[in-house]
Amino acid sequence: MTMSSDAPKESFRLSMLIYDTRYRSLTIQVVALMAFMLAAAWIIDNTLQNLAELGKPIEFGFLSEPAQYDINQALIEYDNQDSHLRASFVGLLNTLLVAVLGCALATVVGVIVGVLRLSKNWLVARIMTVYVEMFRNVPVLLWIVFFMAILIESLPQPRAFRGADPEASMLLGDSVALTNRGFYIPEPLFSNPLGDLSVFGAFNISLELLALVGALAVSLFLSGLVKKRADRIQNETGIRPTTWYLRLGIVVLPLIAILIALGFHLGNPELRGFNFQGGIHMRTSLIALWLALSFYTAAFIAEIVRGGIMAISKGQTEAASALGLRPNRIMSLVILPQALRVIIPPLISQYLNLTKNSSLAIAVGYMDITGTLGGITMNQTGRELECVVMLMLCYLTISLTISLVMNWYNTRVKLVER
Amino acid sequence: MKKSVILGALTVAGLAAGAASAATLDDVKARGQLNCGINTGLVGFAAPDANGEWSGFDVAYCRALAAAVLGDPSAIEFVSLTGKTRFTALASGEIDVLSRNTTWTLTRDVDLKFTFLGVNYYDGQGFMVPKDLGVTSAKELDGATVCIQTGTTTELNLADFFRVNNMSYEPVPIETNAEAQQQFLAGACDVYTTDASGLAATRATFETPGDYAILPEIISKEPLGPLARHGDDEWADIGRWVLNALIAAEEYGVTSANIDEMAAEPTDNPEINRLLGTEGNMGEMLGLSADWAVNAIKAGGNYGELFEKYIGENTPVGLARGLNAQYTDGGLMYSPPVR
Numbered sequence: 001m002t003m004s005s006d007a008p009k010e011s012f013r014l015s016m017l018i019y020d021t022r023y024r025s026l027t028i029q030v031v032a033l034m035a036f037m038l039a040a041a042w043i044i045d046n047t048l049q050n051l052a053e054l055g056k057p058i059e060f061g062f063l064s065e066p067a068q069y070d071i072n073q074a075l076i077e078y079d080n081q082d083s084h085l086r087a088s089f090v091g092l093l094n095t096l097l098v099a100v101l102g103c104a105l106a107t108v109v110g111v112i113v114g115v116l117r118l119s120k121n122w123l124v125a126r127i128m129t130v131y132v133e134m135f136r137n138v139p140v141l142l143w144i145v146f147f148m149a150i151l152i153e154s155l156p157q158p159r160a161f162r163g164a165d166p167e168a169s170m171l172l173g174d175s176v177a178l179t180n181r182g183f184y185i186p187e188p189l190f191s192n193p194l195g196d197l198s199v200f201g202a203f204n205i206s207l208e209l210l211a212l213v214g215a216l217a218v219s220l221f222l223s224g225l226v227k228k229r230a231d232r233i234q235n236e237t238g239i240r241p242t243t244w245y246l247r248l249g250i251v252v253l254p255l256i257a258i259l260i261a262l263g264f265h266l267g268n269p270e271l272r273g274f275n276f277q278g279g280i281h282m283r284t285s286l287i288a289l290w291l292a293l294s295f296y297t298a299a300f301i302a303e304i305v306r307g308g309i310m311a312i313s314k315g316q317t318e319a320a321s322a323l324g325l326r327p328n329r330i331m332s333l334v335i336l337p338q339a340l341r342v343i344i345p346p347l348i349s350q351y352l353n354l355t356k357n358s359s360l361a362i363a364v365g366y367m368d369i370t371g372t373l374g375g376i377t378m379n380q381t382g383r384e385l386e387c388v389v390m391l392m393l394c395y396l397t398i399s400l401t402i403s404l405v406m407n408w409y410n411t412r413v414k415l416v417e418r
Numbered sequence: 419m420k421k422s423v424i425l426g427a428l429t430v431a432g433l434a435a436g437a438a439s440a441a442t443l444d445d446v447k448a449r450g451q452l453n454c455g456i457n458t459g460l461v462g463f464a465a466p467d468a469n470g471e472w473s474g475f476d477v478a479y480c481r482a483l484a485a486a487v488l489g490d491p492s493a494i495e496f497v498s499l500t501g502k503t504r505f506t507a508l509a510s511g512e513i514d515v516l517s518r519n520t521t522w523t524l525t526r527d528v529d530l531k532f533t534f535l536g537v538n539y540y541d542g543q544g545f546m547v548p549k550d551l552g553v554t555s556a557k558e559l560d561g562a563t564v565c566i567q568t569g570t571t572t573e574l575n576l577a578d579f580f581r582v583n584n585m586s587y588e589p590v591p592i593e594t595n596a597e598a599q600q601q602f603l604a605g606a607c608d609v610y611t612t613d614a615s616g617l618a619a620t621r622a623t624f625e626t627p628g629d630y631a632i633l634p635e636i637i638s639k640e641p642l643g644p645l646a647r648h649g650d651d652e653w654a655d656i657g658r659w660v661l662n663a664l665i666a667a668e669e670y671g672v673t674s675a676n677i678d679e680m681a682a683e684p685t686d687n688p689e690i691n692r693l694l695g696t697e698g699n700m701g702e703m704l705g706l707s708a709d710w711a712v713n714a715i716k717a718g719g720n721y722g723e724l725f726e727k728y729i730g731e732n733t734p735v736g737l738a739r740g741l742n743a744q745y746t747d748g749g750l751m752y753s754p755p756v757r
Contacts, residue, residue, distance in 0.1 A: 068574045080577040157605035273561040365591040379569035382530030
């Protein structure tokens, strides 16, 4: 019998799954997948069965029961008769608050340190090196506890502000008080308030804030139009009209007009009873957590920025200066746009790290979502599995959202090859 | 085809599971060690001594239980737990018994699926303030900043107390007693609230305990005691009766000093004889040796001895017996008969 190479008429036999290289890898993959699913199914089933045996089947009804505990920092209305779900949401907002504040400060500090580390000034460059090595080589939990201890031990108690000859006094014309329970700063108040907008009856957003944000958005859009016009004129005539005062006016004047119309003024904190009342209270826990997370992450961001700048070849700088550009314009027009391509992807993971590290908040008693849903709620209801699963989903959602936004930004700044 | 694979996997997994939650007593005996959950550090109740050995009122219960079950009061793995981690540790089986100033409440008993083994200390929640704050009653605390251990019943009592009295407060949640102490001493909070026994124990460790006052109001009932998981009644029985044995021993005057003598031969009191195993077969019923109670009492002494040794009036903690005296002395300590 002769076999022709182009005639795969041979019928399929079971042994071919192992001995035929065409099928073997597929076989291995299917077996591995089956083993994996078996293991996963066994774990899940075992958990469910053991929980059922313990009399604790998975259910989420506890979320609508009253939480019964108080949360010191609540960005939305909350009291101890609200549900566990709302308490979790308060915690989630606190997580987001410290994450946003942290990412912003970490980026600013990180970029400055990263650029300064490349400075030709020996002292400045060395100081920045010391900063980076110090912060990134000590666990962030220790930094959080350290900042908290410093704030608590070094700042005065509110009581120290009392009396005719107080040990401590307020700063900036009696408007800011730094105490070991937090920083009290003036709060914005409006004499002609617009009221609140209720969102699904769940929480309120102040209309003043909405008006300001709306006005700002419109002004920025108009300012963008002015810029486009200037660009067009520059392209046509080669001369760029001076527009900065126009653009500044478009952005600032409407805001000032709205603020005046609303009767904007600042409310200073005042010492009444045990604590300062009025003003915005930035708690020690928030400040310690914020600073520790920011400075820790900034050390990594500094290295990323430094790496990004160094990745741009020297020829670029030289070519730009040959064209007659000044050093800061070289940085902003030539180096940074190219460096951003290198910087953004690792920067995303630093933002994610910072957000996830914020779950260490309980070390200083900051009520983030790990403290509320994964802490007190879990403890008082005994619903460990449900709480932890929800907690994981929350962090997963936050992280994926950050990734999504940053990836979108990354595609905008990445090199477009033509 | 994929679907059938998944279904098949599920069936196999279903068969494989099921053999869970064996008897805790057998596990402990096989391990040769009792896993006991205790406080992360509360002087008098559970704190490492000069030699690094855990000691204290709650620790002593663990030792008595280990002695009763294994015959060796040192065959224990201590797991120190915060208010937040304790229940997960017990529910997951990381520890066999939790002896950590835990309040017996309906929710914990029923909804969290735990079995309380009795009460070893009747407590209530109090407030501690620096004396120079000039506060003499908890009703004057409107607007105060309060340090509170998170994940405890005290957190809920506090919320109730301030709500009922129409007062506001600023809670500062804290994980452990040590952190609370740091914040309180630095003045980051005006008030520290926890069980009155805990306040006394904490104050005992301050440099100048006299500068701090415990306010007269006790705002809650906090019956503290050891607890085990639901679902193993035999183990719960053992834990309950070890505690009862310690309380009964005090009532009948059995102490660590005279126990050898009393256990050597039957005494005139049949109750003591049944307790010490010279009469009847109580140990066998519990699945333990006949001298279980002898070992438990020998481990540190009877209930009264333990109280005086760790938290009594002659210790830095300096707690009076109060509610925790024997019922014969007007207290609440009352062991059901060993019969």
